[in-house]
Amino acid sequence: MSLMSLTAVELGKKIKEKEVSVSEAADAALEGIKNAEGTINSYVTVLSEEDIKKRAKEVQEGIDAGIYAGPLAGVPVAIKDNMCTEGILTTCSSKILGNFVPTYTAEAVINLIKAGAVIIGKTNMDEFAMGSTTETSCYGATKNPWNTEHVPGGSSGGSCTAVAAEECSYALGSDTGGSIRQPSSFCGVTGIKPTYGTVSRYGLIAYGSSLDQIGPVAKDVSDCAAVLETIASYDPKDSTSVKRDDYDFTSALKDDVKGMRIGLPKEYFGEGLDEEVKAAIFKAVDVLKQKGAEVSEFDLGLVEYAIPAYYVIASAEASSNLARFDGVKYGYRCAEYNGLHNMLKRTRSEGFGPEVKRRIMLGSFVLSSGYYDAYYIKALKTKALIKKEFDKAFEDYDVIIAPASPSTAPKIGESLSDPIKMYLGDIYTISANLAGLPGITVPCGTDSKGLPIGLQMLGNCFAEKKIIRTAYAYEQSHEYARCGICK
Numbered sequence: 001m002s003l004m005s006l007t008a009v010e011l012g013k014k015i016k017e018k019e020v021s022v023s024e025a026a027d028a029a030l031e032g033i034k035n036a037e038g039t040i041n042s043y044v045t046v047l048s049e050e051d052i053k054k055r056a057k058e059v060q061e062g063i064d065a066g067i068y069a070g071p072l073a074g075v076p077v078a079i080k081d082n083m084c085t086e087g088i089l090t091t092c093s094s095k096i097l098g099n100f101v102p103t104y105t106a107e108a109v110i111n112l113i114k115a116g117a118v119i120i121g122k123t124n125m126d127e128f129a130m131g132s133t134t135e136t137s138c139y140g141a142t143k144n145p146w147n148t149e150h151v152p153g154g155s156s157g158g159s160c161t162a163v164a165a166e167e168c169s170y171a172l173g174s175d176t177g178g179s180i181r182q183p184s185s186f187c188g189v190t191g192i193k194p195t196y197g198t199v200s201r202y203g204l205i206a207y208g209s210s211l212d213q214i215g216p217v218a219k220d221v222s223d224c225a226a227v228l229e230t231i232a233s234y235d236p237k238d239s240t241s242v243k244r245d246d247y248d249f250t251s252a253l254k255d256d257v258k259g260m261r262i263g264l265p266k267e268y269f270g271e272g273l274d275e276e277v278k279a280a281i282f283k284a285v286d287v288l289k290q291k292g293a294e295v296s297e298f299d300l301g302l303v304e305y306a307i308p309a310y311y312v313i314a315s316a317e318a319s320s321n322l323a324r325f326d327g328v329k330y331g332y333r334c335a336e337y338n339g340l341h342n343m344l345k346r347t348r349s350e351g352f353g354p355e356v357k358r359r360i361m362l363g364s365f366v367l368s369s370g371y372y373d374a375y376y377i378k379a380l381k382t383k384a385l386i387k388k389e390f391d392k393a394f395e396d397y398d399v400i401i402a403p404a405s406p407s408t409a410p411k412i413g414e415s416l417s418d419p420i421k422m423y424l425g426d427i428y429t430i431s432a433n434l435a436g437l438p439g440i441t442v443p444c445g446t447d448s449k450g451l452p453i454g455l456q457m458l459g460n461c462f463a464e465k466k467i468i469r470t471a472y473a474y475e476q477s478h479e480y481a482r483c484g485i486c487k
Contacts, residue, residue, distance in 0.1 A: 003028035004166035005482070008075045008223040011169055015063065015074040022060040022074035022118060025169075026052050029076035029120050032167040040143045040152075042162040044081045045089050046121035059116045068116030071226045078162045078171040081122040082129055083109055083214070084203040088119075092205050093137035094127045096325045096332045096351030106203025107238065108172060108214045108231040115230045120168050123158030127353045128322065129176055129207040131155055132422050133415045134183070136355040141412055144186060145483040146451055150409040153183030159217045160187040164483045170218040170227055174204060176211045177310055178404070178429025181441040184217055185404035185454020188443045188481060190471070191217045192224045195461050196436035197242035199228075200235035206321040208314040209240075211433040221442060221472040225249040228464070244462065252465035257473045258292030260466070263397035265300035268428055274407040280445040280453040281403055287477045288470065298396065301389045303431070305382050310430040311359075311423060312366050312379035318356075319363025325351065358419065387435040394460040399470045402428045404441045404454035428456060438464045442471045444478065452481070 003011055003025055014020040033046055062068040079085060082092045084102035091097045105113070113119075126136040134142040134157025142157045144150040145165040152161045156173030160183040163171050173180040175193035184191030192215045199214040206212060216227035229250055234243040264285065269278060289295050327333035327347030334350050337343035352360070366375035393400060405425055415422040432439040437458050444455035455474070459467040 002032060002166055004032045004169060006169070007219045008169040009071050009226055012071045012073060012075045022056040022063065023053065025074055026056045026076055026118050026120070029168050032165065033120070036145065036165040036167055039148060040145050040161050040165055041140055042123055042142055042158045042165065042167055043078070043121045044091055044093060044124050044139050044158070047088065047119065052118065052120065055118050059118055062116055070115045070230065072112070072230055073116030074118060075169045076120045077112060077117045078120050078123045078159060078168040079109055080156055080159050080171070080173050081125055082174060082205045083172060084205065085109060085119070085122065088122065090122065090205070092128045093125045093139055094352065094356070095138045096347070098138070098332055100331050104203065107200035107233070107235045109203065111231045111233055123162050123171060125158050126155035127356050128205070128318070129155035129174060129179055130318065130355050130359050132178070132182060132425050134158060135412065135416050136353055138353060143412065144409050144451075146188060147449070149411055150451060151186065151412050151415065153186035153405070153409060155179040156191070156217065157183045160184050160189055160191065163187070163189045163217050163219060170216060170223055172214060172231070173217050174212055174214050175433065176208050176314060177426050177433050180215045180217060181404050181429050181439055181454070181456055182426070184441040185456070186409040186452060188452030188483060189217055190220055190224050190440065190442050191215060192228055192440045192464070193432060193438060194228060194232065194464055195242070195438045197240050198232050198244065198464070200233060200238045200241050202235055202237040206317070208317040209321060210317060211314060213433070221440070221468060221475050222250070222253055224440070225253055225468050249464055249468055252468040253472045254469055255473050255476045257288055257470055260293045260399065260470060261397045262288060262293050262295045262470070263393060263400045264295065264297045265303070265400060265402060266297050267300055267303040268402045272406050272427075273403060274447075276447040277403050277405070277407060277453050281401065281455055284444040284455045284474055285401060287474055291473055293470070298393065300393055302382070302386050303427070306386060306431045306434060307423060307427060309379040309382040309386070310426070310434055311362070312375050313383060315359045315363035316367050316376050317363070319360045319367065322356070322360055327351070355419070383434045386431055390431070390435045390437060390460070398459070398463070398466050400458040402456045402458065404428060404456040408447045408449065408451035408453060432458055436461055438467055440467045440471045442475055443481065446481070
């Protein structure tokens with residue numbers, strides 16, 4: 001069995017107890033990449049063996065000296081390719097940033113480095129995180145390790161497949177409308193989107209600034225809690241960062257949900273939800289009932305407006321954020337041009353892919369004169385109303401349970417042929433981003449095709465401990481399944 005089959009916490013414990021060296025852990029990750037990468041395409045960049053060995057040696061010396069004492073010291077990690085890493089290519093899986101090497105590192109990644117993490121590489125993603133399948137990458141589609149004819153989800157599909165295929169111990173992803181939770185569901189791993197502002201966005205290349213949040217992807221809830229505890233911090237460099245009193249997320253790892261109030265929104269279990277997904281989720285709910293949780297259904301209003309509100313807001317923010325990529329100071333520049341305006345136009349036309357162009361155009365439209373009030377302002381008002389609906393729900397419930405996606409992973413090519421269908425696939429995840437809520441996805445079974453099904457749990461703002469506790473309690477009754485590529 002590979003060391004990458006262990007959870008991150010288990011591997012960290014073995015390293016601390018000197019049963020395994022940091023170098024051996026790094027070698028195991030590189031071996032996993034060698035075995036699987038040609039098939040699934042999880043990574044954009046894998047660091048050189050020399051650089052990884054050098055870092056492993058530094059960390060080993062730090063562990064031996066007592067400098068690195070945390071649970072993740074020496075454990076190999078992969079970073080989604082939209083987080084800046086000093087001296088390491090950071091592309092957002094886009095041609096327009098194909099030569100961009102940052103001079104600084106994202107705060108979340110710095111926190112991992114301070115904890116003794118060993119970075120293995122940067123993972124593939126939908127271009128600028130715009131997509132739900134990791135097919136819009138200029139480096140080619142990532143494939144689901146459970147069945148390579150299917151997508152891994154997105155936009156953090158590379159991070160989720162790297163964990164599922166045992167190419168690293170854990171990874172960082174980012175979640176704008178479900179981009180951690182949905183691919184975690186499709187790949188049979190666990191992922192957390194924390195409350196907005198809990199993890200610094202400094203160094204995260206923005207898609208939708210009011211929605212983006214960095215979070216962990218790992219094999220189980222314990223790993224995710226440990227990683228979140230490491231990366232979460234107040235950061236004055238990020239104006240949206242929140243100073244919290246409590247970052248002790250691992251203390252919530254208790255197999256006890258007795259008396260917890262769990263709500264099931266009727267709107268999330270109606271038309272459009274695959275019957276196998278629905279059955280798996282209700283089976284998981286029965287487990288929580290048996291453990292003492294109080295479960296009931298309720299009406300969650302305004303769900304039907306979440307998708308249009310989300311895509312108006314996200315596209316508007318994307319059109320603004322991506323205006324900086326123009327070929328003037330950094331990134332791709334077209335080879336031939338006639339004057340500044342021609343250079344800008346040709347650079348952006350050649351540098352961005354179809355999905356990114358589609359969202360920039362939509363965003364520019366809803367922000368334009370005459371349409372700003374009709375679309376963008378209305379979407380912001382809808383966002384506020386959705387937040388009120390969740391506030392009302394959390395007066396009665398500790399945790400809300402929902403599917404992570406209407407179905408299991410579709411086949412490669414199916415979603416891109418119908419963008420509207422792809423957008424509708426985000427129906428169960430985007431509300432958490434609009435309301436700034438924390439959410440976690442844990443595996444809860446497989447369908448008749450052998451593809452993983454994910455169970456999503458949502459909590460109130462700053463109530464990560466409640467969803468971690470509930471997910472952990474369920475997980476104790478559900479054995480972690482390995483993907484076909486690892487067996």
